[in-house]
Amino acid sequence: MHIPDAFIPIWQGSIYWIIALVFVALALRWARNEMNEEKxxxxxxLAAGIFALQSFNLPVSMGTSGHLVGGALAAILLGSPFAAVFILTLVLIVQAVLFGDGGITTLGANIINMGVIGGFVGFYTFKGLMGMTKNMPISGFLAAWLACLIPALACAGEMFLAGTFPLAEGLVAMGIYHAIIGVIEGFVTVAAIYLITTARPDLVDSKVSSPAGV
Amino acid sequence: MMDNKTFIIAGIVVALLIGVVAVFMASGDPDGLESTALVVQGQKELTGSTPEDAEIEEDLTGKFSYSSPMPDYSLGDSLGSIGGLIAIIVGTFLAFVVVFGIAYGLKARKTSKINQ
Known part of the structure:
Protein backbone atom coordinates (compact mmCIF):
# COMPACT_ATOMS: atom_id res chain seq x y z
CA MET A 1 0.00 0.00 0.00
CA HIS A 2 3.00 2.29 -0.53
CA ILE A 3 1.63 5.19 -2.58
CA PRO A 4 4.04 6.20 -5.38
CA ASP A 5 4.66 9.85 -6.33
CA ALA A 6 2.59 9.45 -9.49
CA PHE A 7 -0.64 8.75 -7.54
CA ILE A 8 -1.06 12.03 -5.61
CA PRO A 9 -0.65 15.65 -6.82
CA ILE A 10 2.16 17.50 -5.04
CA TRP A 11 -0.16 19.98 -3.28
CA GLN A 12 -2.23 17.21 -1.72
CA GLY A 13 0.92 15.32 -0.79
CA SER A 14 2.15 18.45 1.02
CA ILE A 15 -1.01 18.55 3.16
CA TYR A 16 -0.47 14.90 4.18
CA TRP A 17 3.16 15.71 4.93
CA ILE A 18 2.14 18.52 7.31
CA ILE A 19 -0.35 16.27 9.15
CA ALA A 20 2.22 13.46 9.26
CA LEU A 21 4.90 15.76 10.71
CA VAL A 22 2.66 16.58 13.69
CA PHE A 23 2.45 12.87 14.51
CA VAL A 24 6.16 12.36 13.82
CA ALA A 25 6.93 15.15 16.32
CA LEU A 26 4.71 13.43 18.90
CA ALA A 27 6.41 10.11 18.13
CA LEU A 28 9.84 11.68 18.70
CA ARG A 29 8.57 13.00 22.03
CA TRP A 30 7.36 9.49 22.88
CA ALA A 31 10.78 8.10 22.02
CA ARG A 32 12.57 10.73 24.12
CA ASN A 33 10.39 10.04 27.16
CA GLU A 34 10.09 6.27 26.89
CA MET A 35 13.38 5.08 25.44
CA ASN A 36 15.56 3.16 27.87
CA GLU A 37 18.04 0.29 27.94
CA GLU A 38 15.17 -2.22 27.89
CA LYS A 39 13.18 -0.80 24.98
CA LEU A 46 11.34 -4.45 15.24
CA ALA A 47 12.56 -1.93 12.64
CA ALA A 48 14.77 -4.56 10.99
CA GLY A 49 11.99 -7.16 11.17
CA ILE A 50 9.31 -4.83 9.80
CA PHE A 51 11.59 -3.79 6.92
CA ALA A 52 12.19 -7.45 6.02
CA LEU A 53 8.52 -8.43 6.39
CA GLN A 54 7.42 -5.54 4.17
CA SER A 55 9.77 -6.69 1.40
CA PHE A 56 8.08 -10.10 1.34
CA ASN A 57 5.14 -9.94 -1.05
CA LEU A 58 2.87 -12.89 -0.36
CA PRO A 59 0.43 -14.12 -2.98
CA VAL A 60 -3.16 -13.46 -1.91
CA SER A 61 -4.90 -14.87 -5.02
CA MET A 62 -6.88 -12.76 -7.53
CA GLY A 63 -3.66 -11.78 -9.30
CA THR A 64 -2.57 -9.77 -6.30
CA SER A 65 0.15 -9.89 -3.69
CA GLY A 66 0.49 -8.15 -0.38
CA HIS A 67 2.98 -7.70 2.38
CA LEU A 68 2.55 -7.16 6.06
CA VAL A 69 2.66 -3.66 7.52
CA GLY A 70 3.66 -4.24 11.13
CA GLY A 71 2.05 -1.16 12.69
CA ALA A 72 -0.14 -3.14 15.08
CA LEU A 73 2.80 -5.33 16.10
CA ALA A 74 5.01 -2.37 17.05
CA ALA A 75 2.22 -0.50 18.86
CA ILE A 76 1.09 -3.56 20.85
CA LEU A 77 4.56 -4.73 21.90
CA LEU A 78 5.73 -1.27 22.92
CA GLY A 79 2.43 -0.22 24.46
CA SER A 80 1.93 2.97 22.43
CA PRO A 81 0.61 3.90 18.98
CA PHE A 82 3.50 6.38 18.76
CA ALA A 83 5.94 3.47 18.79
CA ALA A 84 4.40 2.41 15.47
CA VAL A 85 4.62 5.96 14.11
CA PHE A 86 8.30 6.18 15.18
CA ILE A 87 9.39 2.86 13.67
CA LEU A 88 7.20 2.94 10.53
CA THR A 89 8.24 6.52 9.68
CA LEU A 90 11.93 5.60 9.67
CA VAL A 91 11.34 2.32 7.79
CA LEU A 92 9.22 4.17 5.19
CA ILE A 93 11.96 6.80 4.72
CA VAL A 94 14.55 4.05 4.06
CA GLN A 95 12.16 2.33 1.62
CA ALA A 96 11.30 5.50 -0.29
CA VAL A 97 14.78 7.02 -0.51
CA LEU A 98 16.82 3.87 -1.15
CA PHE A 99 14.38 1.54 -2.90
CA GLY A 100 11.74 3.77 -4.48
CA ASP A 101 9.07 1.83 -2.58
CA GLY A 102 6.55 4.59 -1.96
CA GLY A 103 7.10 8.14 -3.18
CA ILE A 104 8.79 11.16 -1.61
CA THR A 105 5.88 13.61 -1.97
CA THR A 106 3.54 10.81 -0.87
CA LEU A 107 5.67 9.80 2.12
CA GLY A 108 3.46 11.90 4.40
CA ALA A 109 0.36 10.01 3.24
CA ASN A 110 2.15 6.67 3.67
CA ILE A 111 3.24 7.64 7.20
CA ILE A 112 -0.37 8.61 8.03
CA ASN A 113 -1.83 5.36 6.64
CA MET A 114 0.60 2.72 7.85
CA GLY A 115 2.19 4.42 10.86
CA VAL A 116 -0.51 6.65 12.34
CA ILE A 117 -3.76 4.91 11.35
CA GLY A 118 -2.22 1.42 11.51
CA GLY A 119 -0.63 2.15 14.88
CA PHE A 120 -3.69 3.74 16.48
CA VAL A 121 -6.20 1.19 15.12
CA GLY A 122 -3.94 -1.69 16.12
CA PHE A 123 -3.17 -0.36 19.58
CA TYR A 124 -6.69 0.60 20.64
CA THR A 125 -8.33 -2.49 19.12
CA PHE A 126 -5.88 -4.65 21.03
CA LYS A 127 -6.33 -2.69 24.25
CA GLY A 128 -10.13 -2.84 24.05
CA LEU A 129 -10.30 -6.52 23.16
CA MET A 130 -7.70 -7.50 25.76
CA GLY A 131 -9.82 -5.78 28.39
CA MET A 132 -12.88 -7.73 27.33
CA THR A 133 -11.50 -11.15 26.39
CA LYS A 134 -8.12 -11.36 28.20
CA ASN A 135 -7.06 -13.40 25.18
CA MET A 136 -3.85 -12.34 23.42
CA PRO A 137 -4.21 -14.40 20.20
CA ILE A 138 -7.79 -13.24 19.52
CA SER A 139 -7.08 -9.60 20.42
CA GLY A 140 -3.79 -9.54 18.51
CA PHE A 141 -5.26 -11.16 15.42
CA LEU A 142 -8.23 -8.79 15.15
CA ALA A 143 -6.09 -5.74 15.97
CA ALA A 144 -3.60 -6.61 13.22
CA TRP A 145 -6.37 -7.45 10.74
CA LEU A 146 -8.06 -4.07 11.27
CA ALA A 147 -4.68 -2.30 11.26
CA CYS A 148 -4.17 -3.65 7.74
CA LEU A 149 -7.74 -3.08 6.45
CA ILE A 150 -8.50 0.42 7.80
CA PRO A 151 -5.30 2.04 6.42
CA ALA A 152 -6.09 0.45 3.03
CA LEU A 153 -9.55 2.05 3.07
CA ALA A 154 -8.00 5.38 4.08
CA CYS A 155 -5.60 4.97 1.18
CA ALA A 156 -8.55 4.39 -1.18
CA GLY A 157 -10.09 7.63 0.14
CA GLU A 158 -6.85 9.52 -0.56
CA MET A 159 -6.72 8.00 -4.06
CA PHE A 160 -10.27 9.28 -4.63
CA LEU A 161 -9.35 12.79 -3.49
CA ALA A 162 -6.30 12.66 -5.76
CA GLY A 163 -8.49 11.71 -8.72
CA THR A 164 -6.58 8.45 -9.17
CA PHE A 165 -9.34 5.96 -8.24
CA PRO A 166 -13.14 6.28 -8.31
CA LEU A 167 -14.39 6.06 -4.72
CA ALA A 168 -16.58 2.93 -4.72
CA GLU A 169 -14.35 0.84 -6.97
CA GLY A 170 -11.24 1.84 -5.02
CA LEU A 171 -12.82 1.05 -1.65
CA VAL A 172 -14.10 -2.34 -2.82
CA ALA A 173 -10.84 -3.46 -4.43
CA MET A 174 -8.54 -2.09 -1.69
CA GLY A 175 -10.91 -3.52 0.95
CA ILE A 176 -11.07 -7.02 -0.53
CA TYR A 177 -7.33 -7.34 -1.19
CA HIS A 178 -6.32 -6.04 2.23
CA ALA A 179 -8.97 -8.03 4.10
CA ILE A 180 -7.09 -11.10 2.81
CA ILE A 181 -3.62 -9.65 3.42
CA GLY A 182 -4.84 -8.74 6.92
CA VAL A 183 -5.52 -12.40 7.77
CA ILE A 184 -1.84 -13.19 7.15
CA GLU A 185 -0.89 -10.02 9.06
CA GLY A 186 -3.01 -11.30 11.96
CA PHE A 187 -1.34 -14.71 12.13
CA VAL A 188 2.19 -13.30 11.82
CA THR A 189 1.50 -10.58 14.41
CA VAL A 190 0.21 -13.10 16.97
CA ALA A 191 3.17 -15.41 16.28
CA ALA A 192 5.66 -12.54 16.64
CA ILE A 193 4.03 -11.29 19.87
CA TYR A 194 4.16 -14.83 21.25
CA LEU A 195 7.82 -15.40 20.29
CA ILE A 196 9.06 -12.04 21.58
CA THR A 197 7.00 -12.29 24.78
CA THR A 198 8.45 -15.76 25.38
CA ALA A 199 12.05 -14.71 24.69
CA ARG A 200 12.00 -11.44 26.64
CA PRO A 201 8.79 -10.88 28.63
CA ASP A 202 10.46 -7.93 30.39
CA LEU A 203 10.82 -5.97 27.13
CA VAL A 204 7.16 -6.16 26.23
CA ASP A 205 4.41 -3.83 27.43
CA SER A 206 2.79 -5.23 30.60
CA LYS A 207 -0.69 -5.35 29.04
CA VAL A 208 0.54 -8.03 26.64
CA SER A 209 2.45 -10.23 29.04
CA SER A 210 -0.17 -10.36 31.79
CA PRO A 211 -0.58 -13.98 32.94
CA ALA A 212 -4.01 -14.36 31.38
CA GLY A 213 -2.79 -12.90 28.12
CA VAL A 214 -0.49 -15.56 26.74
CA MET B 1 16.35 -15.40 29.54
CA MET B 2 18.17 -13.93 26.55
CA ASP B 3 20.43 -10.96 27.22
CA ASN B 4 20.12 -7.81 25.09
CA LYS B 5 22.99 -8.73 22.79
CA THR B 6 21.60 -12.20 22.05
CA PHE B 7 18.12 -10.75 21.54
CA ILE B 8 19.42 -8.21 19.00
CA ILE B 9 21.49 -10.82 17.14
CA ALA B 10 18.57 -13.29 17.09
CA GLY B 11 16.21 -10.54 15.89
CA ILE B 12 18.50 -9.45 13.07
CA VAL B 13 19.09 -13.07 12.01
CA VAL B 14 15.32 -13.69 11.86
CA ALA B 15 14.82 -10.46 9.88
CA LEU B 16 17.60 -11.38 7.42
CA LEU B 17 16.18 -14.90 6.99
CA ILE B 18 12.75 -13.44 6.16
CA GLY B 19 14.38 -11.05 3.69
CA VAL B 20 16.46 -13.76 2.01
CA VAL B 21 13.44 -16.04 1.63
CA ALA B 22 11.52 -13.05 0.24
CA VAL B 23 14.06 -12.52 -2.55
CA PHE B 24 13.40 -16.03 -3.88
CA MET B 25 9.78 -16.61 -2.86
CA ALA B 26 8.06 -13.23 -3.06
CA SER B 27 5.10 -13.04 -5.41
CA GLY B 28 5.61 -11.02 -8.59
CA ASP B 29 1.94 -10.05 -8.70
CA PRO B 30 1.15 -6.36 -8.13
CA ASP B 31 0.37 -5.39 -4.55
CA GLY B 32 -3.09 -4.38 -3.33
CA LEU B 33 -2.73 -0.72 -4.33
CA GLU B 34 -1.22 -1.45 -7.78
CA SER B 35 -3.80 -4.15 -8.34
CA THR B 36 -6.59 -1.71 -7.51
CA ALA B 37 -5.07 0.78 -9.97
CA LEU B 38 -5.18 -1.89 -12.69
CA VAL B 39 -8.81 -2.69 -11.81
CA VAL B 40 -9.97 0.93 -12.00
CA GLN B 41 -8.08 1.35 -15.30
CA GLY B 42 -9.96 -1.64 -16.73
CA GLN B 43 -6.83 -3.78 -17.21
CA LYS B 44 -7.78 -6.44 -14.67
CA GLU B 45 -10.94 -7.97 -13.27
CA LEU B 46 -11.48 -7.49 -9.52
CA THR B 47 -11.06 -11.19 -8.70
CA GLY B 48 -9.24 -12.25 -11.88
CA SER B 49 -5.54 -12.86 -12.42
CA THR B 50 -3.26 -10.06 -13.57
CA PRO B 51 -2.47 -10.13 -17.32
CA GLU B 52 1.24 -10.38 -18.22
CA ASP B 53 1.22 -7.11 -20.14
CA ALA B 54 -0.78 -5.10 -17.60
CA GLU B 55 0.88 -1.79 -16.84
CA ILE B 56 -0.35 1.05 -14.65
CA GLU B 57 -0.93 4.25 -16.61
CA GLU B 58 0.54 7.16 -14.72
CA ASP B 59 -0.36 10.77 -15.30
CA LEU B 60 2.81 12.54 -14.23
CA THR B 61 1.71 16.13 -14.85
CA GLY B 62 2.01 18.08 -11.62
CA LYS B 63 3.62 15.10 -9.91
CA PHE B 64 7.09 14.74 -8.46
CA SER B 65 9.42 12.06 -9.69
CA TYR B 66 12.49 10.58 -8.04
CA SER B 67 14.91 7.83 -9.04
CA SER B 68 16.09 5.72 -6.14
CA PRO B 69 19.48 3.98 -6.19
CA MET B 70 17.98 0.48 -5.77
CA PRO B 71 14.50 0.56 -7.30
CA ASP B 72 12.24 -2.39 -6.45
CA TYR B 73 14.82 -3.86 -4.05
CA SER B 74 17.09 -4.82 -6.92
CA LEU B 75 20.41 -3.74 -8.41
CA GLY B 76 19.22 -4.29 -11.95
CA ASP B 77 18.54 -7.35 -14.08
CA SER B 78 22.21 -8.19 -14.65
CA LEU B 79 22.75 -8.94 -10.97
CA GLY B 80 19.44 -10.78 -10.53
CA SER B 81 18.94 -12.54 -7.20
CA ILE B 82 22.39 -11.51 -5.93
CA GLY B 83 21.41 -7.87 -6.39
CA GLY B 84 18.13 -8.55 -4.61
CA LEU B 85 19.96 -10.16 -1.69
CA ILE B 86 22.38 -7.24 -1.40
CA ALA B 87 19.46 -4.77 -1.48
CA ILE B 88 17.52 -6.60 1.24
CA ILE B 89 20.57 -7.06 3.48
CA VAL B 90 21.56 -3.39 3.12
CA GLY B 91 17.98 -2.29 3.80
CA THR B 92 17.51 -4.49 6.85
CA PHE B 93 20.76 -3.32 8.45
CA LEU B 94 20.05 0.29 7.54
CA ALA B 95 16.56 0.15 9.09
CA PHE B 96 18.14 -1.29 12.24
CA VAL B 97 21.00 1.23 12.37
CA VAL B 98 18.83 4.29 11.64
CA VAL B 99 16.22 3.40 14.26
CA PHE B 100 18.82 2.32 16.82
CA GLY B 101 20.85 5.50 16.22
CA ILE B 102 17.94 7.92 16.53
CA ALA B 103 16.41 6.09 19.49
CA TYR B 104 19.82 5.99 21.20
CA GLY B 105 20.32 9.70 20.53
CA LEU B 106 16.94 10.59 22.02
CA LYS B 107 17.63 8.40 25.04
CA ALA B 108 21.00 10.08 25.58
CA ARG B 109 19.39 13.52 25.43
CA LYS B 110 16.92 12.53 28.13
CA THR B 111 19.70 11.19 30.36
CA SER B 112 21.80 14.35 29.96
CA LYS B 113 18.79 16.50 30.86
CA ILE B 114 18.24 14.58 34.09
CA ASN B 115 21.90 14.96 35.02
CA GLN B 116 21.87 18.74 34.65
Whole structure:
Protein backbone atom coordinates (compact mmCIF):
# COMPACT_ATOMS: atom_id res chain seq x y z
CA MET A 1 0.00 0.00 0.00
CA HIS A 2 3.00 2.29 -0.53
CA ILE A 3 1.63 5.19 -2.58
CA PRO A 4 4.04 6.20 -5.38
CA ASP A 5 4.66 9.85 -6.33
CA ALA A 6 2.59 9.45 -9.49
CA PHE A 7 -0.64 8.75 -7.54
CA ILE A 8 -1.06 12.03 -5.61
CA PRO A 9 -0.65 15.65 -6.82
CA ILE A 10 2.16 17.50 -5.04
CA TRP A 11 -0.16 19.98 -3.28
CA GLN A 12 -2.23 17.21 -1.72
CA GLY A 13 0.92 15.32 -0.79
CA SER A 14 2.15 18.45 1.02
CA ILE A 15 -1.01 18.55 3.16
CA TYR A 16 -0.47 14.90 4.18
CA TRP A 17 3.16 15.71 4.93
CA ILE A 18 2.14 18.52 7.31
CA ILE A 19 -0.35 16.27 9.15
CA ALA A 20 2.22 13.46 9.26
CA LEU A 21 4.90 15.76 10.71
CA VAL A 22 2.66 16.58 13.69
CA PHE A 23 2.45 12.87 14.51
CA VAL A 24 6.16 12.36 13.82
CA ALA A 25 6.93 15.15 16.32
CA LEU A 26 4.71 13.43 18.90
CA ALA A 27 6.41 10.11 18.13
CA LEU A 28 9.84 11.68 18.70
CA ARG A 29 8.57 13.00 22.03
CA TRP A 30 7.36 9.49 22.88
CA ALA A 31 10.78 8.10 22.02
CA ARG A 32 12.57 10.73 24.12
CA ASN A 33 10.39 10.04 27.16
CA GLU A 34 10.09 6.27 26.89
CA MET A 35 13.38 5.08 25.44
CA ASN A 36 15.56 3.16 27.87
CA GLU A 37 18.04 0.29 27.94
CA GLU A 38 15.17 -2.22 27.89
CA LYS A 39 13.18 -0.80 24.98
CA UNK A 40 16.06 0.18 22.72
CA UNK A 41 16.87 -3.39 21.50
CA UNK A 42 13.20 -4.20 20.86
CA UNK A 43 12.58 -0.96 18.93
CA UNK A 44 15.63 -1.50 16.70
CA UNK A 45 14.96 -5.20 16.13
CA LEU A 46 11.34 -4.45 15.24
CA ALA A 47 12.56 -1.93 12.64
CA ALA A 48 14.77 -4.56 10.99
CA GLY A 49 11.99 -7.16 11.17
CA ILE A 50 9.31 -4.83 9.80
CA PHE A 51 11.59 -3.79 6.92
CA ALA A 52 12.19 -7.45 6.02
CA LEU A 53 8.52 -8.43 6.39
CA GLN A 54 7.42 -5.54 4.17
CA SER A 55 9.77 -6.69 1.40
CA PHE A 56 8.08 -10.10 1.34
CA ASN A 57 5.14 -9.94 -1.05
CA LEU A 58 2.87 -12.89 -0.36
CA PRO A 59 0.43 -14.12 -2.98
CA VAL A 60 -3.16 -13.46 -1.91
CA SER A 61 -4.90 -14.87 -5.02
CA MET A 62 -6.88 -12.76 -7.53
CA GLY A 63 -3.66 -11.78 -9.30
CA THR A 64 -2.57 -9.77 -6.30
CA SER A 65 0.15 -9.89 -3.69
CA GLY A 66 0.49 -8.15 -0.38
CA HIS A 67 2.98 -7.70 2.38
CA LEU A 68 2.55 -7.16 6.06
CA VAL A 69 2.66 -3.66 7.52
CA GLY A 70 3.66 -4.24 11.13
CA GLY A 71 2.05 -1.16 12.69
CA ALA A 72 -0.14 -3.14 15.08
CA LEU A 73 2.80 -5.33 16.10
CA ALA A 74 5.01 -2.37 17.05
CA ALA A 75 2.22 -0.50 18.86
CA ILE A 76 1.09 -3.56 20.85
CA LEU A 77 4.56 -4.73 21.90
CA LEU A 78 5.73 -1.27 22.92
CA GLY A 79 2.43 -0.22 24.46
CA SER A 80 1.93 2.97 22.43
CA PRO A 81 0.61 3.90 18.98
CA PHE A 82 3.50 6.38 18.76
CA ALA A 83 5.94 3.47 18.79
CA ALA A 84 4.40 2.41 15.47
CA VAL A 85 4.62 5.96 14.11
CA PHE A 86 8.30 6.18 15.18
CA ILE A 87 9.39 2.86 13.67
CA LEU A 88 7.20 2.94 10.53
CA THR A 89 8.24 6.52 9.68
CA LEU A 90 11.93 5.60 9.67
CA VAL A 91 11.34 2.32 7.79
CA LEU A 92 9.22 4.17 5.19
CA ILE A 93 11.96 6.80 4.72
CA VAL A 94 14.55 4.05 4.06
CA GLN A 95 12.16 2.33 1.62
CA ALA A 96 11.30 5.50 -0.29
CA VAL A 97 14.78 7.02 -0.51
CA LEU A 98 16.82 3.87 -1.15
CA PHE A 99 14.38 1.54 -2.90
CA GLY A 100 11.74 3.77 -4.48
CA ASP A 101 9.07 1.83 -2.58
CA GLY A 102 6.55 4.59 -1.96
CA GLY A 103 7.10 8.14 -3.18
CA ILE A 104 8.79 11.16 -1.61
CA THR A 105 5.88 13.61 -1.97
CA THR A 106 3.54 10.81 -0.87
CA LEU A 107 5.67 9.80 2.12
CA GLY A 108 3.46 11.90 4.40
CA ALA A 109 0.36 10.01 3.24
CA ASN A 110 2.15 6.67 3.67
CA ILE A 111 3.24 7.64 7.20
CA ILE A 112 -0.37 8.61 8.03
CA ASN A 113 -1.83 5.36 6.64
CA MET A 114 0.60 2.72 7.85
CA GLY A 115 2.19 4.42 10.86
CA VAL A 116 -0.51 6.65 12.34
CA ILE A 117 -3.76 4.91 11.35
CA GLY A 118 -2.22 1.42 11.51
CA GLY A 119 -0.63 2.15 14.88
CA PHE A 120 -3.69 3.74 16.48
CA VAL A 121 -6.20 1.19 15.12
CA GLY A 122 -3.94 -1.69 16.12
CA PHE A 123 -3.17 -0.36 19.58
CA TYR A 124 -6.69 0.60 20.64
CA THR A 125 -8.33 -2.49 19.12
CA PHE A 126 -5.88 -4.65 21.03
CA LYS A 127 -6.33 -2.69 24.25
CA GLY A 128 -10.13 -2.84 24.05
CA LEU A 129 -10.30 -6.52 23.16
CA MET A 130 -7.70 -7.50 25.76
CA GLY A 131 -9.82 -5.78 28.39
CA MET A 132 -12.88 -7.73 27.33
CA THR A 133 -11.50 -11.15 26.39
CA LYS A 134 -8.12 -11.36 28.20
CA ASN A 135 -7.06 -13.40 25.18
CA MET A 136 -3.85 -12.34 23.42
CA PRO A 137 -4.21 -14.40 20.20
CA ILE A 138 -7.79 -13.24 19.52
CA SER A 139 -7.08 -9.60 20.42
CA GLY A 140 -3.79 -9.54 18.51
CA PHE A 141 -5.26 -11.16 15.42
CA LEU A 142 -8.23 -8.79 15.15
CA ALA A 143 -6.09 -5.74 15.97
CA ALA A 144 -3.60 -6.61 13.22
CA TRP A 145 -6.37 -7.45 10.74
CA LEU A 146 -8.06 -4.07 11.27
CA ALA A 147 -4.68 -2.30 11.26
CA CYS A 148 -4.17 -3.65 7.74
CA LEU A 149 -7.74 -3.08 6.45
CA ILE A 150 -8.50 0.42 7.80
CA PRO A 151 -5.30 2.04 6.42
CA ALA A 152 -6.09 0.45 3.03
CA LEU A 153 -9.55 2.05 3.07
CA ALA A 154 -8.00 5.38 4.08
CA CYS A 155 -5.60 4.97 1.18
CA ALA A 156 -8.55 4.39 -1.18
CA GLY A 157 -10.09 7.63 0.14
CA GLU A 158 -6.85 9.52 -0.56
CA MET A 159 -6.72 8.00 -4.06
CA PHE A 160 -10.27 9.28 -4.63
CA LEU A 161 -9.35 12.79 -3.49
CA ALA A 162 -6.30 12.66 -5.76
CA GLY A 163 -8.49 11.71 -8.72
CA THR A 164 -6.58 8.45 -9.17
CA PHE A 165 -9.34 5.96 -8.24
CA PRO A 166 -13.14 6.28 -8.31
CA LEU A 167 -14.39 6.06 -4.72
CA ALA A 168 -16.58 2.93 -4.72
CA GLU A 169 -14.35 0.84 -6.97
CA GLY A 170 -11.24 1.84 -5.02
CA LEU A 171 -12.82 1.05 -1.65
CA VAL A 172 -14.10 -2.34 -2.82
CA ALA A 173 -10.84 -3.46 -4.43
CA MET A 174 -8.54 -2.09 -1.69
CA GLY A 175 -10.91 -3.52 0.95
CA ILE A 176 -11.07 -7.02 -0.53
CA TYR A 177 -7.33 -7.34 -1.19
CA HIS A 178 -6.32 -6.04 2.23
CA ALA A 179 -8.97 -8.03 4.10
CA ILE A 180 -7.09 -11.10 2.81
CA ILE A 181 -3.62 -9.65 3.42
CA GLY A 182 -4.84 -8.74 6.92
CA VAL A 183 -5.52 -12.40 7.77
CA ILE A 184 -1.84 -13.19 7.15
CA GLU A 185 -0.89 -10.02 9.06
CA GLY A 186 -3.01 -11.30 11.96
CA PHE A 187 -1.34 -14.71 12.13
CA VAL A 188 2.19 -13.30 11.82
CA THR A 189 1.50 -10.58 14.41
CA VAL A 190 0.21 -13.10 16.97
CA ALA A 191 3.17 -15.41 16.28
CA ALA A 192 5.66 -12.54 16.64
CA ILE A 193 4.03 -11.29 19.87
CA TYR A 194 4.16 -14.83 21.25
CA LEU A 195 7.82 -15.40 20.29
CA ILE A 196 9.06 -12.04 21.58
CA THR A 197 7.00 -12.29 24.78
CA THR A 198 8.45 -15.76 25.38
CA ALA A 199 12.05 -14.71 24.69
CA ARG A 200 12.00 -11.44 26.64
CA PRO A 201 8.79 -10.88 28.63
CA ASP A 202 10.46 -7.93 30.39
CA LEU A 203 10.82 -5.97 27.13
CA VAL A 204 7.16 -6.16 26.23
CA ASP A 205 4.41 -3.83 27.43
CA SER A 206 2.79 -5.23 30.60
CA LYS A 207 -0.69 -5.35 29.04
CA VAL A 208 0.54 -8.03 26.64
CA SER A 209 2.45 -10.23 29.04
CA SER A 210 -0.17 -10.36 31.79
CA PRO A 211 -0.58 -13.98 32.94
CA ALA A 212 -4.01 -14.36 31.38
CA GLY A 213 -2.79 -12.90 28.12
CA VAL A 214 -0.49 -15.56 26.74
CA MET B 1 16.35 -15.40 29.54
CA MET B 2 18.17 -13.93 26.55
CA ASP B 3 20.43 -10.96 27.22
CA ASN B 4 20.12 -7.81 25.09
CA LYS B 5 22.99 -8.73 22.79
CA THR B 6 21.60 -12.20 22.05
CA PHE B 7 18.12 -10.75 21.54
CA ILE B 8 19.42 -8.21 19.00
CA ILE B 9 21.49 -10.82 17.14
CA ALA B 10 18.57 -13.29 17.09
CA GLY B 11 16.21 -10.54 15.89
CA ILE B 12 18.50 -9.45 13.07
CA VAL B 13 19.09 -13.07 12.01
CA VAL B 14 15.32 -13.69 11.86
CA ALA B 15 14.82 -10.46 9.88
CA LEU B 16 17.60 -11.38 7.42
CA LEU B 17 16.18 -14.90 6.99
CA ILE B 18 12.75 -13.44 6.16
CA GLY B 19 14.38 -11.05 3.69
CA VAL B 20 16.46 -13.76 2.01
CA VAL B 21 13.44 -16.04 1.63
CA ALA B 22 11.52 -13.05 0.24
CA VAL B 23 14.06 -12.52 -2.55
CA PHE B 24 13.40 -16.03 -3.88
CA MET B 25 9.78 -16.61 -2.86
CA ALA B 26 8.06 -13.23 -3.06
CA SER B 27 5.10 -13.04 -5.41
CA GLY B 28 5.61 -11.02 -8.59
CA ASP B 29 1.94 -10.05 -8.70
CA PRO B 30 1.15 -6.36 -8.13
CA ASP B 31 0.37 -5.39 -4.55
CA GLY B 32 -3.09 -4.38 -3.33
CA LEU B 33 -2.73 -0.72 -4.33
CA GLU B 34 -1.22 -1.45 -7.78
CA SER B 35 -3.80 -4.15 -8.34
CA THR B 36 -6.59 -1.71 -7.51
CA ALA B 37 -5.07 0.78 -9.97
CA LEU B 38 -5.18 -1.89 -12.69
CA VAL B 39 -8.81 -2.69 -11.81
CA VAL B 40 -9.97 0.93 -12.00
CA GLN B 41 -8.08 1.35 -15.30
CA GLY B 42 -9.96 -1.64 -16.73
CA GLN B 43 -6.83 -3.78 -17.21
CA LYS B 44 -7.78 -6.44 -14.67
CA GLU B 45 -10.94 -7.97 -13.27
CA LEU B 46 -11.48 -7.49 -9.52
CA THR B 47 -11.06 -11.19 -8.70
CA GLY B 48 -9.24 -12.25 -11.88
CA SER B 49 -5.54 -12.86 -12.42
CA THR B 50 -3.26 -10.06 -13.57
CA PRO B 51 -2.47 -10.13 -17.32
CA GLU B 52 1.24 -10.38 -18.22
CA ASP B 53 1.22 -7.11 -20.14
CA ALA B 54 -0.78 -5.10 -17.60
CA GLU B 55 0.88 -1.79 -16.84
CA ILE B 56 -0.35 1.05 -14.65
CA GLU B 57 -0.93 4.25 -16.61
CA GLU B 58 0.54 7.16 -14.72
CA ASP B 59 -0.36 10.77 -15.30
CA LEU B 60 2.81 12.54 -14.23
CA THR B 61 1.71 16.13 -14.85
CA GLY B 62 2.01 18.08 -11.62
CA LYS B 63 3.62 15.10 -9.91
CA PHE B 64 7.09 14.74 -8.46
CA SER B 65 9.42 12.06 -9.69
CA TYR B 66 12.49 10.58 -8.04
CA SER B 67 14.91 7.83 -9.04
CA SER B 68 16.09 5.72 -6.14
CA PRO B 69 19.48 3.98 -6.19
CA MET B 70 17.98 0.48 -5.77
CA PRO B 71 14.50 0.56 -7.30
CA ASP B 72 12.24 -2.39 -6.45
CA TYR B 73 14.82 -3.86 -4.05
CA SER B 74 17.09 -4.82 -6.92
CA LEU B 75 20.41 -3.74 -8.41
CA GLY B 76 19.22 -4.29 -11.95
CA ASP B 77 18.54 -7.35 -14.08
CA SER B 78 22.21 -8.19 -14.65
CA LEU B 79 22.75 -8.94 -10.97
CA GLY B 80 19.44 -10.78 -10.53
CA SER B 81 18.94 -12.54 -7.20
CA ILE B 82 22.39 -11.51 -5.93
CA GLY B 83 21.41 -7.87 -6.39
CA GLY B 84 18.13 -8.55 -4.61
CA LEU B 85 19.96 -10.16 -1.69
CA ILE B 86 22.38 -7.24 -1.40
CA ALA B 87 19.46 -4.77 -1.48
CA ILE B 88 17.52 -6.60 1.24
CA ILE B 89 20.57 -7.06 3.48
CA VAL B 90 21.56 -3.39 3.12
CA GLY B 91 17.98 -2.29 3.80
CA THR B 92 17.51 -4.49 6.85
CA PHE B 93 20.76 -3.32 8.45
CA LEU B 94 20.05 0.29 7.54
CA ALA B 95 16.56 0.15 9.09
CA PHE B 96 18.14 -1.29 12.24
CA VAL B 97 21.00 1.23 12.37
CA VAL B 98 18.83 4.29 11.64
CA VAL B 99 16.22 3.40 14.26
CA PHE B 100 18.82 2.32 16.82
CA GLY B 101 20.85 5.50 16.22
CA ILE B 102 17.94 7.92 16.53
CA ALA B 103 16.41 6.09 19.49
CA TYR B 104 19.82 5.99 21.20
CA GLY B 105 20.32 9.70 20.53
CA LEU B 106 16.94 10.59 22.02
CA LYS B 107 17.63 8.40 25.04
CA ALA B 108 21.00 10.08 25.58
CA ARG B 109 19.39 13.52 25.43
CA LYS B 110 16.92 12.53 28.13
CA THR B 111 19.70 11.19 30.36
CA SER B 112 21.80 14.35 29.96
CA LYS B 113 18.79 16.50 30.86
CA ILE B 114 18.24 14.58 34.09
CA ASN B 115 21.90 14.96 35.02
CA GLN B 116 21.87 18.74 34.65
Missing amino acids: LPLVAV
